[in-house]
Amino acid sequence: MTDLDQAGTYQLGNRIVRRMGYGAMQLAGPGVFGPPKDRAAAIDVLRAAIEAGVNHIDTSDFYGPHVTNQIIREALHPYEPKLTLVTKLGARRGPDGAWLPANSPSDLTQAVHDNLRNLGLDYIEVANMRLWGDDGRAPAEGTVEPYFTVLADLQRQGLIRHLGISNATAKQVEEARTFVPIVCVQNHYNLVHRDDDALVDTLYRQGIAYVPFFPLGGFSPLQSERLNKVASELGATPMQVALAWLLARSPNILLIPGTSSVTHLTQNLGAANLRLPPEAMAALNSF
Structure with missing residues:
Protein backbone atom coordinates (compact mmCIF):
# COMPACT_ATOMS: atom_id res chain seq x y z
CA MET A 1 0.00 0.00 0.00
CA THR A 2 1.25 3.46 -0.86
CA ASP A 3 0.36 6.74 0.82
CA LEU A 4 -1.67 7.58 -2.28
CA ASP A 5 -4.07 4.74 -1.50
CA GLN A 6 -5.40 6.81 1.38
CA ALA A 7 -7.20 8.93 -1.21
CA GLY A 8 -8.82 5.81 -2.65
CA THR A 9 -9.12 4.47 -6.16
CA TYR A 10 -11.66 4.71 -8.95
CA GLN A 11 -12.38 2.90 -12.19
CA LEU A 12 -11.11 4.45 -15.41
CA GLY A 13 -12.17 2.34 -18.35
CA ASN A 14 -11.27 -1.17 -17.31
CA ARG A 15 -8.43 0.00 -15.06
CA ILE A 16 -8.50 0.83 -11.35
CA VAL A 17 -6.36 3.92 -10.78
CA ARG A 18 -5.32 5.84 -7.70
CA ARG A 19 -7.25 9.07 -7.45
CA MET A 20 -4.08 11.13 -7.21
CA GLY A 21 -2.43 11.12 -10.62
CA TYR A 22 -0.05 13.33 -12.54
CA GLY A 23 -0.48 15.75 -15.46
CA ALA A 24 2.45 16.00 -17.86
CA MET A 25 1.61 19.40 -19.37
CA GLN A 26 4.33 21.28 -17.51
CA LEU A 27 7.09 19.00 -18.78
CA ALA A 28 7.26 20.98 -22.03
CA GLY A 29 8.87 24.41 -22.41
CA PRO A 30 7.34 27.80 -21.54
CA GLY A 31 3.76 28.08 -22.73
CA VAL A 32 3.70 24.28 -23.15
CA PHE A 33 5.76 24.82 -26.31
CA GLY A 34 9.13 23.44 -27.23
CA PRO A 35 11.50 21.42 -25.06
CA PRO A 36 11.97 21.90 -21.31
CA LYS A 37 14.96 23.79 -19.95
CA ASP A 38 16.10 20.63 -18.20
CA ARG A 39 15.09 17.35 -19.81
CA ALA A 40 16.84 15.30 -17.13
CA ALA A 41 14.76 17.04 -14.46
CA ALA A 42 11.57 16.26 -16.38
CA ILE A 43 12.55 12.60 -16.50
CA ASP A 44 13.29 12.67 -12.77
CA VAL A 45 9.79 14.02 -12.03
CA LEU A 46 8.11 11.25 -14.01
CA ARG A 47 10.16 8.53 -12.36
CA ALA A 48 9.53 10.04 -8.93
CA ALA A 49 5.79 10.03 -9.61
CA ILE A 50 5.84 6.34 -10.49
CA GLU A 51 8.04 5.53 -7.49
CA ALA A 52 5.53 7.34 -5.25
CA GLY A 53 2.71 5.12 -6.56
CA VAL A 54 1.13 7.25 -9.30
CA ASN A 55 -0.50 4.96 -11.89
CA HIS A 56 -2.47 7.53 -13.93
CA ILE A 57 -0.63 10.03 -16.14
CA ASP A 58 -2.44 12.57 -18.30
CA THR A 59 -0.68 13.86 -21.41
CA SER A 60 -1.20 14.93 -25.02
CA ASP A 61 0.86 14.91 -28.17
CA PHE A 62 0.04 18.58 -28.70
CA TYR A 63 2.00 19.43 -25.56
CA GLY A 64 5.26 20.63 -27.02
CA PRO A 65 4.11 19.39 -29.55
CA HIS A 66 5.33 15.80 -29.17
CA VAL A 67 7.71 16.77 -26.38
CA THR A 68 5.92 15.44 -23.30
CA ASN A 69 5.04 12.12 -24.91
CA GLN A 70 8.64 11.62 -26.02
CA ILE A 71 9.88 12.42 -22.51
CA ILE A 72 7.34 10.01 -20.99
CA ARG A 73 8.57 7.26 -23.30
CA GLU A 74 12.21 7.99 -22.51
CA ALA A 75 11.56 8.01 -18.77
CA LEU A 76 9.11 5.15 -18.33
CA HIS A 77 9.09 2.78 -21.31
CA PRO A 78 8.60 -0.17 -21.05
CA TYR A 79 5.64 0.83 -18.93
CA GLU A 80 4.55 -0.81 -15.72
CA PRO A 81 1.46 -2.95 -16.41
CA LYS A 82 -0.69 -0.96 -13.98
CA LEU A 83 0.21 2.44 -15.45
CA THR A 84 -2.67 4.09 -17.30
CA LEU A 85 -1.70 6.73 -19.86
CA VAL A 86 -4.47 9.11 -20.93
CA THR A 87 -4.09 11.49 -23.84
CA LYS A 88 -6.10 14.21 -25.56
CA LEU A 89 -6.97 14.81 -29.19
CA GLY A 90 -8.49 17.78 -31.01
CA ALA A 91 -5.83 20.51 -31.07
CA ARG A 92 -2.48 21.33 -32.62
CA ARG A 93 0.20 23.98 -32.19
CA GLY A 94 1.01 26.66 -34.71
CA PRO A 95 4.60 27.63 -35.57
CA ASP A 96 4.31 30.45 -33.04
CA GLY A 97 2.94 28.15 -30.33
CA ALA A 98 -0.70 29.13 -30.92
CA TRP A 99 -3.36 26.63 -29.86
CA LEU A 100 -5.40 25.68 -32.93
CA PRO A 101 -8.29 23.27 -33.54
CA ALA A 102 -7.41 19.96 -35.17
CA ASN A 103 -10.61 17.95 -35.28
CA SER A 104 -11.12 16.86 -38.87
CA PRO A 105 -11.16 13.10 -39.56
CA SER A 106 -7.60 13.27 -40.90
CA ASP A 107 -6.47 15.40 -37.94
CA LEU A 108 -7.87 12.96 -35.40
CA THR A 109 -6.49 9.93 -37.18
CA GLN A 110 -3.04 11.52 -37.43
CA ALA A 111 -3.17 12.52 -33.76
CA VAL A 112 -3.87 8.95 -32.69
CA HIS A 113 -0.92 7.66 -34.70
CA ASP A 114 1.33 10.46 -33.39
CA ASN A 115 0.44 9.55 -29.81
CA LEU A 116 1.06 5.86 -30.44
CA ARG A 117 4.44 6.52 -32.07
CA ASN A 118 5.73 9.02 -29.53
CA LEU A 119 4.53 7.07 -26.51
CA GLY A 120 5.63 3.72 -27.94
CA LEU A 121 2.21 2.09 -27.63
CA ASP A 122 0.17 -0.33 -29.71
CA TYR A 123 -3.07 1.26 -28.55
CA ILE A 124 -4.19 4.23 -26.46
CA GLU A 125 -5.77 3.21 -23.17
CA VAL A 126 -7.93 6.36 -22.89
CA ALA A 127 -8.21 9.20 -25.40
CA ASN A 128 -10.14 12.36 -24.54
CA MET A 129 -11.71 14.39 -27.32
CA ARG A 130 -10.82 17.97 -26.41
CA LEU A 131 -13.62 20.17 -27.71
CA TRP A 132 -12.70 23.61 -28.95
CA GLY A 133 -15.62 25.34 -27.25
CA ASP A 134 -15.49 29.11 -26.97
CA ASP A 135 -12.35 29.80 -29.02
CA GLY A 136 -10.47 27.07 -27.18
CA ARG A 137 -11.49 28.24 -23.74
CA ALA A 138 -14.83 27.66 -22.01
CA PRO A 139 -17.21 24.93 -23.24
CA ALA A 140 -19.78 25.94 -25.83
CA GLU A 141 -22.69 23.92 -27.17
CA GLY A 142 -22.35 22.17 -30.51
CA THR A 143 -22.70 18.66 -31.84
CA VAL A 144 -19.93 16.15 -31.19
CA GLU A 145 -21.13 13.69 -33.82
CA PRO A 146 -18.37 14.36 -36.40
CA TYR A 147 -15.63 13.69 -33.86
CA PHE A 148 -17.03 10.63 -32.15
CA THR A 149 -17.99 9.02 -35.43
CA VAL A 150 -14.29 9.06 -36.35
CA LEU A 151 -13.11 8.07 -32.88
CA ALA A 152 -15.57 5.19 -32.67
CA ASP A 153 -14.09 3.85 -35.92
CA LEU A 154 -10.55 4.18 -34.57
CA GLN A 155 -11.71 2.36 -31.45
CA ARG A 156 -13.12 -0.47 -33.56
CA GLN A 157 -9.74 -0.70 -35.27
CA GLY A 158 -8.16 -1.37 -31.89
CA LEU A 159 -6.15 1.87 -31.79
CA ILE A 160 -8.09 3.29 -28.82
CA ARG A 161 -9.44 1.21 -25.95
CA HIS A 162 -11.59 3.82 -24.16
CA LEU A 163 -12.85 7.32 -24.93
CA GLY A 164 -13.49 10.42 -22.87
CA ILE A 165 -14.38 14.04 -23.53
CA SER A 166 -12.85 17.34 -22.43
CA ASN A 167 -14.07 20.95 -22.24
CA ALA A 168 -17.61 19.72 -22.72
CA THR A 169 -21.10 20.67 -21.62
CA ALA A 170 -23.43 18.18 -19.96
CA LYS A 171 -25.43 17.99 -23.20
CA GLN A 172 -22.30 17.16 -25.20
CA VAL A 173 -21.36 14.43 -22.73
CA GLU A 174 -24.76 12.83 -23.19
CA GLU A 175 -24.56 13.11 -26.97
CA ALA A 176 -21.10 11.51 -26.99
CA ARG A 177 -22.49 8.59 -24.96
CA THR A 178 -24.91 7.82 -27.79
CA PHE A 179 -21.90 6.95 -29.98
CA VAL A 180 -19.47 5.32 -27.55
CA PRO A 181 -19.16 4.61 -23.83
CA ILE A 182 -17.56 7.62 -22.14
CA VAL A 183 -15.21 6.72 -19.28
CA CYS A 184 -14.14 10.19 -18.16
CA VAL A 185 -14.89 13.89 -18.49
CA GLN A 186 -12.05 16.40 -18.17
CA ASN A 187 -13.26 19.95 -17.50
CA HIS A 188 -12.28 23.12 -15.67
CA TYR A 189 -13.35 22.75 -12.05
CA ASN A 190 -12.03 23.85 -8.67
CA LEU A 191 -13.06 25.47 -5.40
CA VAL A 192 -14.26 28.67 -7.05
CA HIS A 193 -15.04 27.47 -10.58
CA ARG A 194 -17.96 25.16 -9.86
CA ASP A 195 -20.17 25.38 -12.93
CA ASP A 196 -19.92 21.59 -13.21
CA ASP A 197 -21.29 20.80 -9.74
CA ALA A 198 -24.38 19.07 -11.14
CA LEU A 199 -22.37 17.30 -13.84
CA VAL A 200 -19.92 15.89 -11.28
CA ASP A 201 -22.82 14.38 -9.35
CA THR A 202 -24.51 13.03 -12.49
CA LEU A 203 -21.32 11.36 -13.65
CA MET A 239 -2.57 23.81 -3.22
CA GLN A 240 -2.73 20.76 -0.94
CA VAL A 241 -5.96 22.05 0.61
CA ALA A 242 -7.49 22.78 -2.81
CA LEU A 243 -6.59 19.29 -4.01
CA ALA A 244 -7.83 17.67 -0.79
CA TRP A 245 -11.15 19.50 -1.21
CA LEU A 246 -11.51 18.04 -4.71
CA LEU A 247 -10.80 14.54 -3.38
CA ALA A 248 -13.44 15.05 -0.69
CA ARG A 249 -15.93 16.58 -3.13
CA SER A 250 -16.86 13.32 -4.88
CA PRO A 251 -15.38 9.80 -5.11
CA ASN A 252 -15.30 9.91 -8.93
CA ILE A 253 -12.91 12.88 -9.06
CA LEU A 254 -9.42 11.95 -10.29
CA LEU A 255 -6.66 14.53 -9.88
CA ILE A 256 -3.83 15.22 -12.31
CA PRO A 257 -1.83 18.13 -10.84
CA GLY A 258 1.23 18.87 -12.93
CA THR A 259 4.69 20.13 -12.11
CA SER A 260 8.24 20.01 -13.42
CA SER A 261 9.70 19.89 -9.89
CA VAL A 262 10.19 16.80 -7.72
CA THR A 263 9.76 18.95 -4.61
CA HIS A 264 6.46 20.35 -5.89
CA LEU A 265 5.38 16.85 -6.95
CA THR A 266 5.91 15.59 -3.41
CA GLN A 267 3.86 18.47 -2.03
CA ASN A 268 1.01 17.78 -4.47
CA LEU A 269 0.94 14.08 -3.70
CA GLY A 270 0.85 14.92 -0.01
CA ALA A 271 -2.73 16.12 -0.51
CA ALA A 272 -3.74 12.45 -0.64
CA ASN A 273 -2.97 12.23 3.09
CA LEU A 274 -4.73 15.46 4.07
CA ARG A 275 -8.06 15.01 5.79
CA LEU A 276 -10.24 18.11 5.96
CA PRO A 277 -12.22 18.42 9.21
CA PRO A 278 -15.89 19.46 8.96
CA GLU A 279 -15.17 23.07 9.84
CA ALA A 280 -12.56 23.30 7.06
CA MET A 281 -14.95 21.73 4.55
CA ALA A 282 -17.66 24.19 5.58
CA ALA A 283 -15.30 27.13 5.10
CA LEU A 284 -14.19 25.87 1.70
CA ASN A 285 -17.67 25.00 0.51
CA SER A 286 -18.74 28.58 1.20
CA PHE A 287 -16.39 29.91 -1.47
Whole structure:
Protein backbone atom coordinates (compact mmCIF):
# COMPACT_ATOMS: atom_id res chain seq x y z
CA MET A 1 0.00 0.00 0.00
CA THR A 2 1.25 3.46 -0.86
CA ASP A 3 0.36 6.74 0.82
CA LEU A 4 -1.67 7.58 -2.28
CA ASP A 5 -4.07 4.74 -1.50
CA GLN A 6 -5.40 6.81 1.38
CA ALA A 7 -7.20 8.93 -1.21
CA GLY A 8 -8.82 5.81 -2.65
CA THR A 9 -9.12 4.47 -6.16
CA TYR A 10 -11.66 4.71 -8.95
CA GLN A 11 -12.38 2.90 -12.19
CA LEU A 12 -11.11 4.45 -15.41
CA GLY A 13 -12.17 2.34 -18.35
CA ASN A 14 -11.27 -1.17 -17.31
CA ARG A 15 -8.43 0.00 -15.06
CA ILE A 16 -8.50 0.83 -11.35
CA VAL A 17 -6.36 3.92 -10.78
CA ARG A 18 -5.32 5.84 -7.70
CA ARG A 19 -7.25 9.07 -7.45
CA MET A 20 -4.08 11.13 -7.21
CA GLY A 21 -2.43 11.12 -10.62
CA TYR A 22 -0.05 13.33 -12.54
CA GLY A 23 -0.48 15.75 -15.46
CA ALA A 24 2.45 16.00 -17.86
CA MET A 25 1.61 19.40 -19.37
CA GLN A 26 4.33 21.28 -17.51
CA LEU A 27 7.09 19.00 -18.78
CA ALA A 28 7.26 20.98 -22.03
CA GLY A 29 8.87 24.41 -22.41
CA PRO A 30 7.34 27.80 -21.54
CA GLY A 31 3.76 28.08 -22.73
CA VAL A 32 3.70 24.28 -23.15
CA PHE A 33 5.76 24.82 -26.31
CA GLY A 34 9.13 23.44 -27.23
CA PRO A 35 11.50 21.42 -25.06
CA PRO A 36 11.97 21.90 -21.31
CA LYS A 37 14.96 23.79 -19.95
CA ASP A 38 16.10 20.63 -18.20
CA ARG A 39 15.09 17.35 -19.81
CA ALA A 40 16.84 15.30 -17.13
CA ALA A 41 14.76 17.04 -14.46
CA ALA A 42 11.57 16.26 -16.38
CA ILE A 43 12.55 12.60 -16.50
CA ASP A 44 13.29 12.67 -12.77
CA VAL A 45 9.79 14.02 -12.03
CA LEU A 46 8.11 11.25 -14.01
CA ARG A 47 10.16 8.53 -12.36
CA ALA A 48 9.53 10.04 -8.93
CA ALA A 49 5.79 10.03 -9.61
CA ILE A 50 5.84 6.34 -10.49
CA GLU A 51 8.04 5.53 -7.49
CA ALA A 52 5.53 7.34 -5.25
CA GLY A 53 2.71 5.12 -6.56
CA VAL A 54 1.13 7.25 -9.30
CA ASN A 55 -0.50 4.96 -11.89
CA HIS A 56 -2.47 7.53 -13.93
CA ILE A 57 -0.63 10.03 -16.14
CA ASP A 58 -2.44 12.57 -18.30
CA THR A 59 -0.68 13.86 -21.41
CA SER A 60 -1.20 14.93 -25.02
CA ASP A 61 0.86 14.91 -28.17
CA PHE A 62 0.04 18.58 -28.70
CA TYR A 63 2.00 19.43 -25.56
CA GLY A 64 5.26 20.63 -27.02
CA PRO A 65 4.11 19.39 -29.55
CA HIS A 66 5.33 15.80 -29.17
CA VAL A 67 7.71 16.77 -26.38
CA THR A 68 5.92 15.44 -23.30
CA ASN A 69 5.04 12.12 -24.91
CA GLN A 70 8.64 11.62 -26.02
CA ILE A 71 9.88 12.42 -22.51
CA ILE A 72 7.34 10.01 -20.99
CA ARG A 73 8.57 7.26 -23.30
CA GLU A 74 12.21 7.99 -22.51
CA ALA A 75 11.56 8.01 -18.77
CA LEU A 76 9.11 5.15 -18.33
CA HIS A 77 9.09 2.78 -21.31
CA PRO A 78 8.60 -0.17 -21.05
CA TYR A 79 5.64 0.83 -18.93
CA GLU A 80 4.55 -0.81 -15.72
CA PRO A 81 1.46 -2.95 -16.41
CA LYS A 82 -0.69 -0.96 -13.98
CA LEU A 83 0.21 2.44 -15.45
CA THR A 84 -2.67 4.09 -17.30
CA LEU A 85 -1.70 6.73 -19.86
CA VAL A 86 -4.47 9.11 -20.93
CA THR A 87 -4.09 11.49 -23.84
CA LYS A 88 -6.10 14.21 -25.56
CA LEU A 89 -6.97 14.81 -29.19
CA GLY A 90 -8.49 17.78 -31.01
CA ALA A 91 -5.83 20.51 -31.07
CA ARG A 92 -2.48 21.33 -32.62
CA ARG A 93 0.20 23.98 -32.19
CA GLY A 94 1.01 26.66 -34.71
CA PRO A 95 4.60 27.63 -35.57
CA ASP A 96 4.31 30.45 -33.04
CA GLY A 97 2.94 28.15 -30.33
CA ALA A 98 -0.70 29.13 -30.92
CA TRP A 99 -3.36 26.63 -29.86
CA LEU A 100 -5.40 25.68 -32.93
CA PRO A 101 -8.29 23.27 -33.54
CA ALA A 102 -7.41 19.96 -35.17
CA ASN A 103 -10.61 17.95 -35.28
CA SER A 104 -11.12 16.86 -38.87
CA PRO A 105 -11.16 13.10 -39.56
CA SER A 106 -7.60 13.27 -40.90
CA ASP A 107 -6.47 15.40 -37.94
CA LEU A 108 -7.87 12.96 -35.40
CA THR A 109 -6.49 9.93 -37.18
CA GLN A 110 -3.04 11.52 -37.43
CA ALA A 111 -3.17 12.52 -33.76
CA VAL A 112 -3.87 8.95 -32.69
CA HIS A 113 -0.92 7.66 -34.70
CA ASP A 114 1.33 10.46 -33.39
CA ASN A 115 0.44 9.55 -29.81
CA LEU A 116 1.06 5.86 -30.44
CA ARG A 117 4.44 6.52 -32.07
CA ASN A 118 5.73 9.02 -29.53
CA LEU A 119 4.53 7.07 -26.51
CA GLY A 120 5.63 3.72 -27.94
CA LEU A 121 2.21 2.09 -27.63
CA ASP A 122 0.17 -0.33 -29.71
CA TYR A 123 -3.07 1.26 -28.55
CA ILE A 124 -4.19 4.23 -26.46
CA GLU A 125 -5.77 3.21 -23.17
CA VAL A 126 -7.93 6.36 -22.89
CA ALA A 127 -8.21 9.20 -25.40
CA ASN A 128 -10.14 12.36 -24.54
CA MET A 129 -11.71 14.39 -27.32
CA ARG A 130 -10.82 17.97 -26.41
CA LEU A 131 -13.62 20.17 -27.71
CA TRP A 132 -12.70 23.61 -28.95
CA GLY A 133 -15.62 25.34 -27.25
CA ASP A 134 -15.49 29.11 -26.97
CA ASP A 135 -12.35 29.80 -29.02
CA GLY A 136 -10.47 27.07 -27.18
CA ARG A 137 -11.49 28.24 -23.74
CA ALA A 138 -14.83 27.66 -22.01
CA PRO A 139 -17.21 24.93 -23.24
CA ALA A 140 -19.78 25.94 -25.83
CA GLU A 141 -22.69 23.92 -27.17
CA GLY A 142 -22.35 22.17 -30.51
CA THR A 143 -22.70 18.66 -31.84
CA VAL A 144 -19.93 16.15 -31.19
CA GLU A 145 -21.13 13.69 -33.82
CA PRO A 146 -18.37 14.36 -36.40
CA TYR A 147 -15.63 13.69 -33.86
CA PHE A 148 -17.03 10.63 -32.15
CA THR A 149 -17.99 9.02 -35.43
CA VAL A 150 -14.29 9.06 -36.35
CA LEU A 151 -13.11 8.07 -32.88
CA ALA A 152 -15.57 5.19 -32.67
CA ASP A 153 -14.09 3.85 -35.92
CA LEU A 154 -10.55 4.18 -34.57
CA GLN A 155 -11.71 2.36 -31.45
CA ARG A 156 -13.12 -0.47 -33.56
CA GLN A 157 -9.74 -0.70 -35.27
CA GLY A 158 -8.16 -1.37 -31.89
CA LEU A 159 -6.15 1.87 -31.79
CA ILE A 160 -8.09 3.29 -28.82
CA ARG A 161 -9.44 1.21 -25.95
CA HIS A 162 -11.59 3.82 -24.16
CA LEU A 163 -12.85 7.32 -24.93
CA GLY A 164 -13.49 10.42 -22.87
CA ILE A 165 -14.38 14.04 -23.53
CA SER A 166 -12.85 17.34 -22.43
CA ASN A 167 -14.07 20.95 -22.24
CA ALA A 168 -17.61 19.72 -22.72
CA THR A 169 -21.10 20.67 -21.62
CA ALA A 170 -23.43 18.18 -19.96
CA LYS A 171 -25.43 17.99 -23.20
CA GLN A 172 -22.30 17.16 -25.20
CA VAL A 173 -21.36 14.43 -22.73
CA GLU A 174 -24.76 12.83 -23.19
CA GLU A 175 -24.56 13.11 -26.97
CA ALA A 176 -21.10 11.51 -26.99
CA ARG A 177 -22.49 8.59 -24.96
CA THR A 178 -24.91 7.82 -27.79
CA PHE A 179 -21.90 6.95 -29.98
CA VAL A 180 -19.47 5.32 -27.55
CA PRO A 181 -19.16 4.61 -23.83
CA ILE A 182 -17.56 7.62 -22.14
CA VAL A 183 -15.21 6.72 -19.28
CA CYS A 184 -14.14 10.19 -18.16
CA VAL A 185 -14.89 13.89 -18.49
CA GLN A 186 -12.05 16.40 -18.17
CA ASN A 187 -13.26 19.95 -17.50
CA HIS A 188 -12.28 23.12 -15.67
CA TYR A 189 -13.35 22.75 -12.05
CA ASN A 190 -12.03 23.85 -8.67
CA LEU A 191 -13.06 25.47 -5.40
CA VAL A 192 -14.26 28.67 -7.05
CA HIS A 193 -15.04 27.47 -10.58
CA ARG A 194 -17.96 25.16 -9.86
CA ASP A 195 -20.17 25.38 -12.93
CA ASP A 196 -19.92 21.59 -13.21
CA ASP A 197 -21.29 20.80 -9.74
CA ALA A 198 -24.38 19.07 -11.14
CA LEU A 199 -22.37 17.30 -13.84
CA VAL A 200 -19.92 15.89 -11.28
CA ASP A 201 -22.82 14.38 -9.35
CA THR A 202 -24.51 13.03 -12.49
CA LEU A 203 -21.32 11.36 -13.65
CA TYR A 204 -20.80 9.80 -10.23
CA ARG A 205 -24.24 8.19 -10.46
CA GLN A 206 -23.27 6.90 -13.91
CA GLY A 207 -19.91 5.52 -12.77
CA ILE A 208 -17.93 7.95 -14.93
CA ALA A 209 -14.70 9.60 -13.75
CA TYR A 210 -14.42 13.37 -13.59
CA VAL A 211 -10.94 14.85 -14.04
CA PRO A 212 -10.67 18.58 -13.19
CA PHE A 213 -8.07 20.77 -14.80
CA PHE A 214 -6.85 24.09 -13.35
CA PRO A 215 -7.47 22.82 -9.79
CA LEU A 216 -6.19 26.11 -8.35
CA GLY A 217 -6.98 29.30 -10.19
CA GLY A 218 -9.44 32.13 -10.56
CA PHE A 219 -9.39 33.04 -6.88
CA SER A 220 -10.16 36.57 -5.76
CA PRO A 221 -7.79 38.13 -3.21
CA LEU A 222 -10.36 37.51 -0.47
CA GLN A 223 -10.83 33.87 -1.49
CA SER A 224 -7.06 33.37 -1.60
CA GLU A 225 -6.80 34.86 1.88
CA ARG A 226 -9.45 32.47 3.18
CA LEU A 227 -7.78 29.50 1.51
CA ASN A 228 -4.43 30.49 2.99
CA LYS A 229 -6.04 30.71 6.43
CA VAL A 230 -7.45 27.17 6.19
CA ALA A 231 -4.12 25.88 4.91
CA SER A 232 -2.23 27.55 7.75
CA GLU A 233 -4.56 26.04 10.33
CA LEU A 234 -4.01 22.57 8.87
CA GLY A 235 -0.26 22.93 8.43
CA ALA A 236 -0.61 22.42 4.68
CA THR A 237 -0.06 24.42 1.51
CA PRO A 238 -2.99 26.15 -0.24
CA MET A 239 -2.57 23.81 -3.22
CA GLN A 240 -2.73 20.76 -0.94
CA VAL A 241 -5.96 22.05 0.61
CA ALA A 242 -7.49 22.78 -2.81
CA LEU A 243 -6.59 19.29 -4.01
CA ALA A 244 -7.83 17.67 -0.79
CA TRP A 245 -11.15 19.50 -1.21
CA LEU A 246 -11.51 18.04 -4.71
CA LEU A 247 -10.80 14.54 -3.38
CA ALA A 248 -13.44 15.05 -0.69
CA ARG A 249 -15.93 16.58 -3.13
CA SER A 250 -16.86 13.32 -4.88
CA PRO A 251 -15.38 9.80 -5.11
CA ASN A 252 -15.30 9.91 -8.93
CA ILE A 253 -12.91 12.88 -9.06
CA LEU A 254 -9.42 11.95 -10.29
CA LEU A 255 -6.66 14.53 -9.88
CA ILE A 256 -3.83 15.22 -12.31
CA PRO A 257 -1.83 18.13 -10.84
CA GLY A 258 1.23 18.87 -12.93
CA THR A 259 4.69 20.13 -12.11
CA SER A 260 8.24 20.01 -13.42
CA SER A 261 9.70 19.89 -9.89
CA VAL A 262 10.19 16.80 -7.72
CA THR A 263 9.76 18.95 -4.61
CA HIS A 264 6.46 20.35 -5.89
CA LEU A 265 5.38 16.85 -6.95
CA THR A 266 5.91 15.59 -3.41
CA GLN A 267 3.86 18.47 -2.03
CA ASN A 268 1.01 17.78 -4.47
CA LEU A 269 0.94 14.08 -3.70
CA GLY A 270 0.85 14.92 -0.01
CA ALA A 271 -2.73 16.12 -0.51
CA ALA A 272 -3.74 12.45 -0.64
CA ASN A 273 -2.97 12.23 3.09
CA LEU A 274 -4.73 15.46 4.07
CA ARG A 275 -8.06 15.01 5.79
CA LEU A 276 -10.24 18.11 5.96
CA PRO A 277 -12.22 18.42 9.21
CA PRO A 278 -15.89 19.46 8.96
CA GLU A 279 -15.17 23.07 9.84
CA ALA A 280 -12.56 23.30 7.06
CA MET A 281 -14.95 21.73 4.55
CA ALA A 282 -17.66 24.19 5.58
CA ALA A 283 -15.30 27.13 5.10
CA LEU A 284 -14.19 25.87 1.70
CA ASN A 285 -17.67 25.00 0.51
CA SER A 286 -18.74 28.58 1.20
CA PHE A 287 -16.39 29.91 -1.47
